[in-house]
Amino acid sequence: MLTAARHGSIEDGMTNAINERLPALIAKDFNAVISALVPVIENGRTTPIVAAEVLKELGRIRNVASHWSRRWVLERALRSPWPFTRDGAGLGLARLGDPGAIPSLRRAVETETHSQTRADLQIVVDELADLIPDGEPVAKRY
Amino acid sequence: MAAADVPADALTDLRADHNELSVWRVEPDLANLDVALAALASNRHHLDKLDYTLLDEATLPGIPIKCVRSDGSTPYLAANATVHRDLIELTVQKVARLAEQMIGLQRVRVSEKQVERLLREALERGALDRTRMASKLLSELES
Numbered sequence A: 001m002l003t004a005a006r007h008g009s010i011e012d013g014m015t016n017a018i019n020e021r022l023p024a025l026i027a028k029d030f031n032a033v034i035s036a037l038v039p040v041i042e043n044g045r046t047t048p049i050v051a052a053e054v055l056k057e058l059g060r061i062r063n064v065a066s067h068w069s070r071r072w073v074l075e076r077a078l079r080s081p082w083p084f085t086r087d088g089a090g091l092g093l094a095r096l097g098d099p100g101a102i103p104s105l106r107r108a109v110e111t112e113t114h115s116q117t118r119a120d121l122q123i124v125v126d127e128l129a130d131l132i133p134d135g136e137p138v139a140k141r142y
Numbered sequence B: 001m002a003a004a005d006v007p008a009d010a011l012t013d014l015r016a017d018h019n020e021l022s023v024w025r026v027e028p029d030l031a032n033l034d035v036a037l038a039a040l041a042s043n044r045h046h047l048d049k050l051d052y053t054l055l056d057e058a059t060l061p062g063i064p065i066k067c068v069r070s071d072g073s074t075p076y077l078a079a080n081a082t083v084h085r086d087l088i089e090l091t092v093q094k095v096a097r098l099a100e101q102m103i104g105l106q107r108v109r110v111s112e113k114q115v116e117r118l119l120r121e122a123l124e125r126g127a128l129d130r131t132r133m134a135s136k137l138l139s140e141l142e143s
Helices: A002-007 A017-042 A048-060 A062-078 A083-096 A100-111 A114-130 B031-043 B075-084 B093-100 B111-122 B135-142
Strands: B021-024 B049-053 B065-070 B084-088 B108-112
Touching: A002 A017, A002 A048, A017 A048, A017 A062, A017 B111, A048 A062, A048 A083, A062 A083, A062 A100, A062 B075, A083 A100, A083 A114, A083 B111, A114 B108, B021 B031, B031 B049, B031 B075, B075 B084, B108 B111, B111 B135
Parallel strands: none
Antiparallel strands: B021 B084, B049 B108, B065 B084
């Protein structure tokens, strides 16, 4: 899947090898898939654009059983050395729609050195905060 | 930065087809920006964020790049006819000089949620031709 993605075209909103194949792989055995993906993403064994696409898709997948594992991967990837990968992690967390990730995202915003990525991560924080229904400050809940 | 020094990655989003690039003309007061964004997003397979850069068209003749009115092929028919443009007769050097102009400009992000809202509103207005939309995108918007 990753090799196919690297040789193919990855464009926002368009079908590619990752968004075509990853959901089925996660549904089949998310533990094995996530265990295999983490070192690839963290050790830079694929390109940042492919890693970012994997992270975006991990957030998009609707699979309750793997929710926590996927959130764990996404939060870890916020500390990637590559801005593109950190951005992908933020986009994945936005799609995951879990306000529980807000503290990790806030820390990422505080330490982010790339101004554009910092602004993009802040958008994710703001959107996830909007998901909290009763208007209670996020800091009190998470 | 000279055109020859533009990082190759900057050209990824400037992939010409038949030596042409599809662009959207936004009014100076941004009045039709949402129309252009909805048109772009409606032509995709599924919901996603959208990043864009606004380039002053006055910079094009200096490159020199020709910008002509042309019909777009998105599901947003009114936008195709009025807002869409093509940059034509492009060469590698012209695209590199275009990238050189764009590299210092601000990239603006429209989040996936904002894209979803734009598309839902366009659908409700009847602005989008559903028969031209990808089935996955349509089902995401109608779920």
